[in-house]
Amino acid sequence: MRQSLLFTKTRKDISKEDVSVNANLLTRGGFIDRLSAGVYTFLPLGLRVLNKIEQIVREEMDRVGGMEVLMPALQPKENWEATGRWSTFDVLFKIKDSNDKENALGATHEEVVTPLLQKFVHSYKDLPKAVYQIQTKFRNETRPKSGLLRGREFRMKDLYSFHANTVELDSYYEKVQEAYARIYLRCGMAGITYLTFASGGTFSKYSHEYQTITDAGEDIIYVCTKCNVAINREIMNDLDNQCVSCKSKDLQEKKAIEVGNIFKLGTKYSDAFGFEYVDENGQSRPVIMGCYGLGPTRIMGAIVETHSDAAGIVWPKSVAPMAVHLISLCRESADLDKAESVYQSLIGAGIDTLFDDRADARAGEKFADSDLIGIPLRVVISPKTLADGQVEVKKRADVETKRLSLTGIVAGLTKELEGVI
Amino acid sequence: MRQSLLFTKTRKDISKEDVSVNANLLTRGGFIDRLSAGVYTFLPLGLRVLNKIEQIVREEMDRVGGMEVLMPALQPKENWEATGRWSTFDVLFKIKDSNDKENALGATHEEVVTPLLQKFVHSYKDLPKAVYQIQTKFRNETRPKSGLLRGREFRMKDLYSFHANTVELDSYYEKVQEAYARIYLRCGMAGITYLTFASGGTFSKYSHEYQTITDAGEDIIYVCTKCNVAINREIMNDLDNQCVSCKSKDLQEKKAIEVGNIFKLGTKYSDAFGFEYVDENGQSRPVIMGCYGLGPTRIMGAIVETHSDAAGIVWPKSVAPMAVHLISLCRESADLDKAESVYQSLIGAGIDTLFDDRADARAGEKFADSDLIGIPLRVVISPKTLADGQVEVKKRADVETKRLSLTGIVAGLTKELEGVI
Numbered sequence: 001m002r003q004s005l006l007f008t009k010t011r012k013d014i015s016k017e018d019v020s021v022n023a024n025l026l027t028r029g030g031f032i033d034r035l036s037a038g039v040y041t042f043l044p045l046g047l048r049v050l051n052k053i054e055q056i057v058r059e060e061m062d063r064v065g066g067m068e069v070l071m072p073a074l075q076p077k078e079n080w081e082a083t084g085r086w087s088t089f090d091v092l093f094k095i096k097d098s099n100d101k102e103n104a105l106g107a108t109h110e111e112v113v114t115p116l117l118q119k120f121v122h123s124y125k126d127l128p129k130a131v132y133q134i135q136t137k138f139r140n141e142t143r144p145k146s147g148l149l150r151g152r153e154f155r156m157k158d159l160y161s162f163h164a165n166t167v168e169l170d171s172y173y174e175k176v177q178e179a180y181a182r183i184y185l186r187c188g189m190a191g192i193t194y195l196t197f198a199s200g201g202t203f204s205k206y207s208h209e210y211q212t213i214t215d216a217g218e219d220i221i222y223v224c225t226k227c228n229v230a231i232n233r234e235i236m237n238d239l240d241n242q243c244v245s246c247k248s249k250d251l252q253e254k255k256a257i258e259v260g261n262i263f264k265l266g267t268k269y270s271d272a273f274g275f276e277y278v279d280e281n282g283q284s285r286p287v288i289m290g291c292y293g294l295g296p297t298r299i300m301g302a303i304v305e306t307h308s309d310a311a312g313i314v315w316p317k318s319v320a321p322m323a324v325h326l327i328s329l330c331r332e333s334a335d336l337d338k339a340e341s342v343y344q345s346l347i348g349a350g351i352d353t354l355f356d357d358r359a360d361a362r363a364g365e366k367f368a369d370s371d372l373i374g375i376p377l378r379v380v381i382s383p384k385t386l387a388d389g390q391v392e393v394k395k396r397a398d399v400e401t402k403r404l405s406l407t408g409i410v411a412g413l414t415k416e417l418e419g420v421i
Numbered sequence: 422m423r424q425s426l427l428f429t430k431t432r433k434d435i436s437k438e439d440v441s442v443n444a445n446l447l448t449r450g451g452f453i454d455r456l457s458a459g460v461y462t463f464l465p466l467g468l469r470v471l472n473k474i475e476q477i478v479r480e481e482m483d484r485v486g487g488m489e490v491l492m493p494a495l496q497p498k499e500n501w502e503a504t505g506r507w508s509t510f511d512v513l514f515k516i517k518d519s520n521d522k523e524n525a526l527g528a529t530h531e532e533v534v535t536p537l538l539q540k541f542v543h544s545y546k547d548l549p550k551a552v553y554q555i556q557t558k559f560r561n562e563t564r565p566k567s568g569l570l571r572g573r574e575f576r577m578k579d580l581y582s583f584h585a586n587t588v589e590l591d592s593y594y595e596k597v598q599e600a601y602a603r604i605y606l607r608c609g610m611a612g613i614t615y616l617t618f619a620s621g622g623t624f625s626k627y628s629h630e631y632q633t634i635t636d637a638g639e640d641i642i643y644v645c646t647k648c649n650v651a652i653n654r655e656i657m658n659d660l661d662n663q664c665v666s667c668k669s670k671d672l673q674e675k676k677a678i679e680v681g682n683i684f685k686l687g688t689k690y691s692d693a694f695g696f697e698y699v700d701e702n703g704q705s706r707p708v709i710m711g712c713y714g715l716g717p718t719r720i721m722g723a724i725v726e727t728h729s730d731a732a733g734i735v736w737p738k739s740v741a742p743m744a745v746h747l748i749s750l751c752r753e754s755a756d757l758d759k760a761e762s763v764y765q766s767l768i769g770a771g772i773d774t775l776f777d778d779r780a781d782a783r784a785g786e787k788f789a790d791s792d793l794i795g796i797p798l799r800v801v802i803s804p805k806t807l808a809d810g811q812v813e814v815k816k817r818a819d820v821e822t823k824r825l826s827l828t829g830i831v832a833g834l835t836k837e838l839e840g841v842i
Binding site: 008011036065074094101116119121129138360 | 542
């Protein structure tokens with residue numbers, strides 16, 4: 001992608017209400033644009049990051065047998081009354097349609113997915129099933145002010161599983177835990193993201209959250225240094241300040257942001273809709289459910305909170321908008337041709353490249369923009385490097401630069417990229 | 422994909438309010454599920470079709486230099502007041518947030534994209550630009566009853582272009598017309614979809630619609646048999662019943678559904694937001710805009726209306742949920758192994774295959790489901806065909822069957838698929 005054609009530019013004018021690191025850097029870098037409190041447009045570079053995160057999530061959901069669907073945002077009031085949440089779900093947007101019928105704007109989808117599966121699942125032979133979507137959700141938050149960490153309109157992956165019994169649910173729940181671990185690993189968030197015990201429901205003693213350590217977080221968790229799980233403060237008192245898993249008292253208090261939440265629902269929603277199946281003995285039984293949430297936009301915000309320095313964002317390679325930021329400082333026609341030829345070689349080899357071909361930007365401006373945007377590998381081509389038949393290469397996370405020969409530039413950069421995390 | 426694992430099944434129980442052919446077939450085939458009037462869930466097979474249509478649209482938008490973004494559904498009332506459409510856009514959903522601020526639910530995005538580009542475009546050097554999204558839109562229709570042809574919540578591709586002058590707009594507008602022609606061609610709708618002259622605005626005499634001939638359509642158009650364009654009835658009187666292009670009076674009246682609409686907006690929205698650029702001479706001038714809409718969900722509905730028979734849907738190959746429907750009628754273990762091996766060969770070769778491996782469904786049921794679902798190529802493997810070391814192949818659109826040898830089955834089916842439209 002040619003930077004000269006990109007309609008966005010790096011910016012200095014950002015909303016005073018956006019005080020978070022992620023909103024600041026993502027706005028200044030041209031990834032997102034604030035329309036109103038908690039409501040953002042994803043600009044070309046930002047949409048690329050979001051799509052990469054969502055694709056990782058999609059692949060891992062497919063691996064655990066999830067079937068992808070797309071459910072509506074407009075949801076009838078009756079469905080929310082059936083579960084008793086029409087009046088208790090406090091951030092629910094409500095809207096009347098032209099037939100004077102009330103609807104919720106989907107904040108979550110138990111109220112849709114349960115009666116949906118009820119239409120198709122009748123027998124134990126139809127179970128288990130797992131259904132997910134990656135879709136835009138709406139929550140009427142009072143004071144959204146943490147950028148992508150808490151939005152009024154945001155992207156969410158929600159997986160729902162349906163089982164004949166709790167043994168099956170427990171086993172699937174563990175498979176999803178493994179999928180979540182792979183997602184955070186692949187998004188560059190392993191090591192700072194903890195499986196966290198949180199309050200359960202009527203059906204299970206605990207639910208599980210995934211919490212990423214960051215000062216921007218809204219939660220307090222206690223990380224067990226011995227067994228590497230965490231406990232949400234909300235249940236600490238019940239636990240006598242011991243790790244729920246290994247009973248160690250060596251716990252470290254941390255601020256963290258919830259980036260996922262999985263829950264054994266049991267029969268809570270199947271009871272509400274009378275969703276039953278017929279078992280091997282001809283008996284009707286309620287379907288056992290699990291739900292598994294994860295927010296791609298929130299993950300994007302959490303990555304920026306935890307992967308940035310004073311100069312800007314430092315994207316993990318797996319979710320970076322591009323792999324290479326090729327910066328041309330050339331002015332003469334012969335040099336410009338060489339820069340263009342390097343760009344063509346890179347995109348020809350399938351290496352996603354942002355090409356800073358802007359004629360009217362100074363070198364210092366280009367370097368500052370590159371640090372702010374945070375693409376993993378910066379490649380500078382200038383009259384000076386060309387005099388030696390070379391380009392200059394620097395990883396965004398490092399300070400050292402090195403030179404690579406123009407001969408075999410694709411192979412050389414491919415090797416450099418392999419060394420980038 | 423194994424049909425035994427698919428949570429959806431073909432259905433007979435469909436809503437009495439869904440009287441359209443597309444809602445009937447898509448619901449019975451397990452592609453969509455109606456949540457309320459004009460609001461549908463896309464089930465696994467339906468989401469595959471929708472994704473294929475959207476990918477075709479995306480590729481063609483990228484080809485005309487469109488930059489993809491994702492704009493919000495929640496849009497501040499102020500933006501709609503700035504354009505005067507808060508009170509005049511009659512199907513606009515309106516919703517209050519917890520800060521007591523009013524919002525529109527995005528029915529279209531001129532009110533968002535114009536001030537967005539205004540933040541980045543300041544000089545003639547920043548023009549032209551083209552920005553698009555493929556996103557969920559909301560319109561508060563009074564009586565949505567045509568399935569996917571008119572939804573309250575639906576998918577839309579909206580492209581907006583920004584120019585320094587009308588010459589540039591005119592030239593880009595023609596490029597988009599070529600892109601639209603390619604989209605309908607690739608979706609299997611060429612020959613039944615016409616570039617149609619419709620009423621314009623203050624800026625241009627006519628706008629252009631794309632209309633697909635179908636009895637399910639809501640519009641009346643007049644197709645010029647001579648030059649192959651059409652005219653919407655709404656402007657026929659002004660034209661003295663002549664073709665607007667070639668003046669022929671040989672016009673055929675047809676019912677049609679609008680599947681796209683492109684419009685020269687001129688300065689209507691840039692004036693509303695005071696969106697100006699500085700030209701070569703240092704003069705401020707309003708930016709000239711164009712907008713280009715197209716509904717992937719509506720196209721999906723229109724394809725079904727025009728590509729079906731008494732038994733079900735006949736998907737064009739390019740948008741079919743799968744390329745091959747492999748039906749096993751085997752019962753014995755050795756035969757089942759052979760069917761499984763054919764399935765593995767096909768997916769190993771990258772041929773999207775729905776494998777009807779259901780043990781409890783009869784042959785007649787499997788054939789009826791296959792016709793209803795409408796995958797282009799049906800491949801039957803049974804004890805009878807296996808006795809000859811063969812499978813039976815039938816194109817959905819044809820009546821004849823033929824036999825192919827199990828030896829070289831992938832090559833054989835690949836060749837058959839090449840012959841499918």
